[in-house]
Amino acid sequence: MNSQITKEDLISSFLNKRVKNNSLYFDEITSPDGSVLPHWQRLLDSYNKLGKNAMDERELEVERQLKENGVTYNIYGDPNGMNRPWALDAVPMVFSEEDWKVVESGLKQRTTLLNHILKDIYGHRTLIRSGHIPFELIYNHQGFLRQVDKLEIPGEQQLIQYSADLARGPNGKMWVLHDRTDAPSGAGYTFENRVAMTRVFPEMIRENQIRKINTYYQTLKKTITNLAWQNKEEPRVVFLSPGSENEAYFEHAYLSSLMGFTLVSGADLTVSDGYVWLKTIKGLKKVDVIVRRVDDVFCDPLEFKMNSQLGVVGLMESIRQNKVMVINPLGSRILENPGLMAFLPKLCKHILGEDLILPSVATWWCGQESAKQYVFDNITKLIIRKIYRDNTNRSVYGSALDNKQLEALKDEINTRPYLYVGQETVNFSTTPSYIDGKFESRNAVFRSYVVADTADNSYQVMPGGLTRSSAQEGTFIVSNQSGGISKDTWVLGSDKHVKKDIVPHAILQTENVLPSSTAEKLFWLGRYVERSIFLVRLARVIIKKYYETEDNLNVEKDIVLCALLKAFSNITLLLPGFEDKKTLISPEKELISIITDVTKTGSLNHSLQAFLRNAYAVRDRLGLDTWRILDNISEESNQLKNSTRINEISHILDGLIIRLMAYHGLGVDTMTRDISWNLQGVGRYLESSSMTCTFLKNILSKEINTETEKSLLECVLINNESLITYRYMYRSTIEFTNALSLLMLNELNPRSLVYQISQIEKRVSHLPSNSNSQLGLIQKKLLEATTLVRLSDPAILKIGNKKSGRRMDLLVLMEKLELLLGETSGLIINRFFNHTESTYGFVSTKIPEI
């Protein structure tokens, strides 16, 4: 095969198509006559040089990079929408140096302008009084928070972070589609995109002189840490996320750990004495700065949206007292206001004495009679939007409505004209995307990032950003959910003139604290990983036994298999399960369900999901390689969900056990022996010792004939990973007293009860303690447990009741241990995770009623 032809085809067929197509859209890469624009030329040559096969490989490599880095997003309210892989196009968006100069200066100007407007809106409101901004545009906007009126943060800059969505219109000019001023997102994904592209296309990044985006993050960190009211040397900065179900939670975890800020959710914070405190495992710690990704009105249920569970009660009071800095300041969302766009050109002239460099998409605000008339006359050519976004209102294309709907819309606009704008539909420009082995044109939107540099009152623009392209040419929706794909954004040029920010050393060294809720998740993470391991092992032993059983048609006669199956039901608490004779006769259906069904609390797969959920919730604390393993486990758990054959399940379980052990091993090898480590360990050993007790109680508490018992004990030893040790130690046939001694009393066997409970004791003693009393109680329980185990005598435990054959001593001992371990768990939860209650509710309110 002539590879030259393949290479030629890759680009030239794309270019040919473009010329013939006579496209509606401005193209980023070609001029109308089909010639390639200079700033793309080198890149296209590189693609040509690579050829299709290599390009396919690189594309796969991009996907692999992102997957391995655990880059994901969630879909709200969709249980199957968690941790979707983030899609990145192998072809970036490219800005030429000259083009970028305009964008950069335009963004700086726009941010400066918006900052001025923000200051005025919550200050003297002269712009409103003079009529430069219609008052209805502000006072009717849900982002106009009367509670923050006259509150300012020090310095000229109120707007700290700003993002604009930009697109190039048919005339080749960049237009601003949206302003994002409340809690702009995407900077974390942008960084990950660049990391992946740098790994996969290192030579192209080098050859093309791509500007670096790091400085943006440094400035962001510097600005945020400098903004603290108090404690300026070592401010405690937290990154407030709505939680692990939020669509961009990956980014919250990623950015916070990149910046060295503690990732928290509302429940981790509490207000008392007018200060905001972080609930940590070492007690309450004062918070100086909150970088929020929680929307403004969700931030304090007492003063804003009363049903919000994402915020911090009393936060507004703390802000009023200048005890905490919130970034962006509450109230900034007033600028996310398409109505304002209609007035920006004049405002820019009035305030800055300059022409607006970056035009906004053409906007008519219906609060003005003539503009409203224009919107009505041209309604089928426009998008109709409200001046604020909320979950209930979406923008509508006039062209998509029938006559009846149009009349209803006009009627609504007539009732509340000032709430609506009409905007021109912009045909975004196209950029090439690499799709299914071909270059294709897709329409793209570019999100930029601007941050205040408080050191010199300037605004810095990230030389790059997050570009997203649509799933099809001709559609302009670029969200993840609609199949949009992200692109890295390359700005050509030199970084030489960029000033470098050195982040002060002290700031880099802020103490790493452990929020109580994170601590709790680590504890459960430990419990669920151990539970999963135990259940996978047991399921494997059972499946093996099931295949081996001599009498396939009369399963219920295989005493060993039956004992194992019953134990499985009892341990998972999915009862009656195999305790029901009928189920035991044809066990396959129940066995599959107990393993695969995530909807059954206690099932193997349910435990895996719980393990994964807790892991995702602490993802900022786990390393990259751990992510790769978790990703595999997640895949296997999904496969299990859909498995209907024992055979298939058996294969998956074989893979799972290795992955789970790898997770564990990586932890042993890499985790710092700090509180996180100890908590996970306490969870693990509590779970494994409790499981062992329950298992032994269920499976060995009745005497059976020696041969069968031998076979059963063998299964127990396999399940406990102790068979090899047994053979090595005793070199004899398997026998009850020796086996039990190994499983319970051997201080050197890491799978023995006494070893595991001593491990809990050891780990607990490393946990922080303010007062010794409760910790003392925990230690007493554990001491009682180890003593009970150590004083027990397997020879006595072996003896069964003469009549019933039940081994009462064994039964009583195991139940006592289960109880003690359960109490220990309860005490630990109480002592370390619940030091301030986090559930709250509104007190009833009496309405005036005379």
Added chain:
Amino acid sequence: MMYEVKHKTVYKYQSPVSLCHNIVFQVGANNSLQEINSSICTIDPEPNYMMEREDFFENKYLYFSVQKVHKNLIVESISQITVDQPFWLDIIPSETPTWESVVKSLRSIDTSNDIRQFYLESPYVTFLKDIRAYALKSFTPNRPIMEAMLELNNRIYSDFTFTPGFTEISTPLEEVFKHKKGVCQDYAHFGLACVRSIGLSARYVSGYIETIPPPGKPKLAGADASHAWMSLYIPNVGWVEFDATNNLLVADQHIRVAKGRDFSDVVPLKGIVYSGGGQHMDVTVDVTRIG
């Protein structure tokens, strides 16, 4: 007229509360219509943190938090207030400007935003076609604003049936209008919706009213409650208060605490408690004439 107002709220919680944050709008303000002689708010248990603040509408309010475990919370405000006869009693309704001219002047940027903001919708006061139509029956073309408003006030009073317990905070205006039942705050919200939907500025007033027992009967302790009414802006006159619940042009029996766009701006007492259990609330109000 001089009054003493006692407003006492007692919360009993089923399970102990470790932390609570509260906002109290029960402290009246001095203005041209009334003078606060004394005012005190007692909270038990004693708050660890308390601040007196002023809101966007220039109302005074208290913010407090209790940070120790408690099972009961008592908030008691006692104030003595002298209320004057308001200036609007002397106005001749037929001599006030037409309501259309008021609407027009409100649209001009010469009118201050502090006044204009009250012709907009607010959380509890939304524009509905039917309510607008109801209002326009009184606000006929070129009618003097005060005259029209007095008639509207009277119509609301006669069309609606005062029915405690029929509505709650979340009952939407449509429901109130459909059944024409409710309590004072429903009357006030409805009146506001009427006049705002035709373009006039009007605000919600919360406070107290002196109640007079039936002839020959003694006044019962704790029989009063907090009250609400509305005030309408008339250029060159000012804010004029109307009480539809009692079909009154407000005189000197009303004691003002706070004003806002609607109830949500001036809730007499709201709070959040950190606790798992339920609660019981008891509110008593006594308005006594003392001079």
